[in-house]
Amino acid sequence: MQLKKLIATVAAGAMLSTAAVADKLKVGFVYVGPVSDGGWTYEHNVGRLAVEEAYGDKVETTFVESVSEGPDAERVITQLAQSHDMVFTTSFGYMNPTIKVAKRFPNVKFEHATGFKRADNVAVYSSRFYEGRSVIGMIAGEMTKTNTIGYIASFPIPEVIRGINAAYLAAKEVNPAVQMKIVWVNSWFDPGKEADAAKALIDQGADILMQHTDSGAPMQIAEQQGIFAFGQASDMKNFGPTAQLTGIIDDWAPYYVQQVGKALDGTWESTDTWGGFDTGMVALAQFGDAVPADLVQRALDKRAAISAGALHPFTGPVNKQDGSVWLKAGETADDGTLLGMNFYVEGIEGSIPQ
Amino acid sequence: MDYGFLIPAIQSIIIASTPLVFAALGELVSERAGVLNLGVEGMMIMGAVVGFAVVIAGGGGVLGFAAAAAAGALMAALFGFLTLILYANAVATGLALTLFGLGLSALVGAGFVGLSADKFPQISIPVLSDLPVIGPLLFGHDIMVYLSLALAVGLTWFFKHTRAGLIVRAVGDDHDAAHSIGYNVTAIRFMAACFGGAMAGIGGAYLSIVQTPLFVENMTAGRGWIALALVVFASWRPGRVLLGAYLFGGITIIQLHIQGFGISIPSQILSMLPYLATVVVLTVISAKGSQARLGAPRALGQTFKATR
Structure with missing residues (x-):
């Protein structure tokens, strides 16, 4: 019992x-x-x-x-x-x-x-990381003295190519003489190789580095050699206290909280979300001391304009690398083209690894 | 074209090659004694994390390298205990050591992620270091670069001209004969393995202290395996290890520079080049047949059990 x-x-x-x-x-x-x-x-x-x-x-x-x-x-x-x-x-x-x-x-x-x-x-x-790229591109274009921006790229997928194009267009807009050197390391994460790529770019005259790889190594090299760089994905100030001008931060929290909330109250459905500055999914790291106050203001204004939808980072006239017309004056890029982007815009040298 | 980039490029090559030089020379000594330790990657990454931890704790670079060497040697001692004393399979144990090292280093290193250490100093000799071209190329590196070169020269001399070197080689070539004339095969192999581990640890620490003063999980990114290949590539000769490591580092750096110039070679092919070069050289060496095989220690990887 x-x-x-x-x-x-x-x-x-x-x-x-x-x-x-x-x-x-x-x-x-x-x-x-x-x-x-x-x-x-x-x-x-x-x-x-x-x-x-x-x-x-x-x-x-x-x-x-x-x-x-x-x-x-x-x-x-x-x-x-x-x-x-x-x-x-x-x-x-x-x-x-x-x-x-x-x-x-x-x-x-x-x-x-x-x-x-x-x-x-x-x-x-x-x-829409490219919105952030557009802002840092402008800062890089204004601040480079050698007119050479070094870009450490990972894999030739549309997201990475889009970032290169956005940064280049924004830099060229404020500095027509600017040149972008791109090195592909074929890895998302290999600190040693990223550092070597950073050094190679600096040796070839780059005085500002951008990266689409995930480690803080390029930022360290920038700090050691006394040049500037932008953080990627997360604040990299630890790696370059004076070198980091700002950085693009991926902030997934607002989206995750929203979607889990919908799942909790039963309103979740399959959606396609591509959020930028407006949703808070793309954020900028704190500006470094080296960025002049007026440039900080212009960067913030640009972010506000993009966030409000008044400015699109890909606004014509823009030609493709081969000289053919991509966007006519005043035309903006549609999401479909951006999502499948597999070409450089006019002015970028070199070719995309196939 | 402006050739001013050449000097910094060569400096980058030296920095990229030095970890390989240390790890490969260590493995060479280990293999010359007959111990095939495939755990180089695991020992390197442990060296990287321990070295970085000591530097962050304020111990300084030299102490960092010493601690890294101890960590690598400890890993190798574990390997030695399992394979030389318990007679575990060397290949399986070596692979396990790599996986163990990668996991353990991630655990130990979790607290160090996102931290950045100060730059390791380069030596500066008055007058000599300031000479144009020759100064930065010959007299402007950090102390570890010179140590790696000295190690290669020292080992060549050790194996060729010293009695101890001869004994190590004897143990690696025919452990039964060495045992029968009274040498303690197990002890000699154990020491050689530990030396290999210490050098691998230093090689790993070179990454986390000099090349990129940070630690992240898996930061050795396969360099331990390259070091293993280099030993074969060099047919177990220290001088050739040095050559192979610099060749490998050279191609790695040059391909990045080629891209910077906008020369359109698919970057995947360029990334593959160093490995391709290794395969090609291995093929060439093997094609020479028996002559190349002379380099391999005859008792490499064989278990030794004293029968009497």
Whole structure:
């Protein structure tokens, strides 16, 4: 008798606790790098923490870090889908596995960063980083003395090419003599190689560096050699206290909080979000002391204009590198072209690695 | 074209090559004694994190390198204990050591991410360092560069002209013979492995103290494997290790410069070049047949069990 009672109590207790767990929205995150990378993945994790902060007991978040973009990704996403209500996959290369896994788990909500394939239960989101590139391009164009900007690029995908073009157009607008030297390192994250690329660019006359890679190494080199640079993905002031002019910060928190909120109150649906300064998803780091006050003001004005929709970083007349017309005077680029951008604009030397 | 970039480019090459020189020379000593340790990457990354930690704690660069050497040697001692005393499979243990090192360094290094250390000083000799061209090329590097060169010269001499060098080679070539004439094979191999670990640790610390004074997970990015390949590439000779490392570093840096000039060669091919060069040289060496195989220690990777 006693035993039966005990079993009944335990069973009831177990049911209670599962009920309590089921009430929580379980949200999983897949990261391409370590949380400690101080850049891309770090900022996604800040977004995750913001979700926990915002909803407290109502959500439970977990993450898996350093998941490579190959077969591992599908396995990890599947595992998370089995036990979670919502899964954020935070790298471009997770696109196909996310779509594939989403088909098998129609009741799980998926959010994929920077991709372009959607499904009923897969939303996509990205940031208009190029808006930030346009602002730092202007600052670089004004501040370079050698008229040479060095650009450390990762992989020749539209997002990276878009950033190069946006920065170049903004720099050329304020400094027609400006020249941009681009080095592709074929990696998102290799401090040694990024540092070598930074040195190579400086040796060739660059006195301002931009990077589309994730480590603070180029910023350190800039600091050592007494030139300037812009932070990427996250504030890199630690690596270059005097070298950092400002930086483009990816702020995923507002978006993550909003989407998890929608999942909680049942209004979530598959959406395509491409947010910029206006949504707070792209932010600027604190301006360095080296930036003159009037230039800071102009940068802030430009950000305000872009945010308000009064200014588009890609406004004609703009020609493609081969001289053919891309945008006529006054015309602005449509999102479709921007998302698939695979050409340099006129004035940039070299060719995109194919 | 302005050739003023050449001197800084050569300096960059030297900085990119030095970690490889240390790690590969260490592995060379280890392999000459017959110990095949595939854990170079793991030992390097442990050196990187420990060295950086000491520098951040205020210990200074020299102490940082010393601590890194100790960390690398400790990793190698673990390897030695498992393979030489417990007779574990050397290949599997080496691979495990790499994975273990990568994981452990990430754990230890979690607190150091986002920090930046001061630049490691370059030496400055009055008059000599100020000479045009020759000054920056010969007399303007950090102390570790000169140590790496001295190590290569020293090891060449050690293996050719000293009794100790001969004993190490004997142990690596025929452990049974060495044992039968009274040498303690296990102890000698253990020491050689630890030396290899210490050098790998210093090579790793060169990355996190000199090249980019920061620590991030997996920052060695495969350099340990390149060091392993270099040893074979050099057919187990210190001088050739030096040559191979500089060749490798050279191609790495030159491809970045070529891109900066806007010369349109697909950058993926350029990134592949250093590895391609390694494969080509390995092929050429192997094609010479028996002569190249003479370089390989005959008892390399073989387990030694004293029977009496």
